[in-house]
Amino acid sequence: xxxxxxxxxxxxxxxxxxxxxxxxxxxxxxxxxxxxxxxxxxxxxxxxxxxxxxxxxxxxxxxxxxxxxxxxxxxxxxxxxxxxxxxxxxxxxxxxxxxxxxxxxxxxxxxxxxxxxxxxxxxxxxxxxxxxxxxx
Numbered sequence: 080x081x082x083x084x085x086x087x088x089x090x091x092x093x094x095x096x097x098x099x100x101x102x103x104x105x106x107x108x109x110x111x112x113x114x115x116x117x118x119x120x121x122x123x124x125x126x127x128x129x130x131x132x133x134x135x136x137x138x139x140x141x142x143x144x145x146x147x148x149x150x151x152x153x154x155x156x157x158x159x160x161x162x163x164x165x166x167x168x169x170x171x172x173x174x175x176x177x178x179x180x181x182x183x184x185x186x187x188x189x190x191x192x193x194x195x196x197x198x199x200x201x202x203x204x205x206x207x208x209x210x211x212x213x214x215x
Contacts (some may be wrong), residue, residue: 080093080106080126082122082125082126082129083106083108083122083126086121086122086125087110088108088109088110088114088118088122089108089109089110090106090107090108091107091108091109091147091151091152091154091158092106092107092147092152092153092154092155092158093105093106093107093154094107094152095136095140099138100138100139101141102136102138102139102140102141103140103141103143104130104136104140104141104142104143105143105144105145106122106126106142106143106144106145107144107145107146107147107151107152108122108144108145108146109146109147113146114145114146118146119144119145119146120144122144123142123143123144126142126144127142130142149214150213150214150215151213151214152211152212152213153167153212153213153214154212156188156189156190156206159185159188159193159206159212160188162185162214163185163186163187163188164184164185164186165184165185165214165215166182166183166184166185166214166215167182167183167184167185167195167212167213167214167215168180168181168182168212168213168215169181169193169195169204169209169210169211169212170209170210170211170212171204171208171209171210172208172209172210173208175202175204179210181195181197181202181204182197182215183195183196183197183198183202184196186201188206189206190206191205191206191207192204192205192206193206193209193212
């Protein structure tokens with residue numbers, strides 16, 4: 080998102096939670112120095128202006144701009160690779176052995192696949208099958 084980058088922030092990720100008139104568009108931003116409330120307000124003001132003009136989402140929604148926080152969501156392979164050796168939780172699109180949620184230590188991450196150590200058992204999951212992931 081050029082607006083976020085142009086203000087000097089890294090766009091960490093975007094979540095859209097459609098819930099009728101209570102829908103939420105959540106934009107996560109990051110910098111090496113961390114994020115303060117003033118940073119979120121600055122990005123929110125600029126982003127609101129762009130979204131009002133371009134209208135990529137029809138209907139009512141609330142825009143939230145936030146830091147990813149300590150239990151930060153992970154959206155892409157590059158982000159997973161930054162946290163090798165860390166504990167993560169993932170939710171997969173289709174059950175694996177009857178489960179959709181897994182918590183383990185991230186052993187490897189490529190553009191195609193994640194490898195987790197779950198209590199001594201290795202789990203390999205195609206990145207495309209990961210619905211959500213975040214640090215624990």
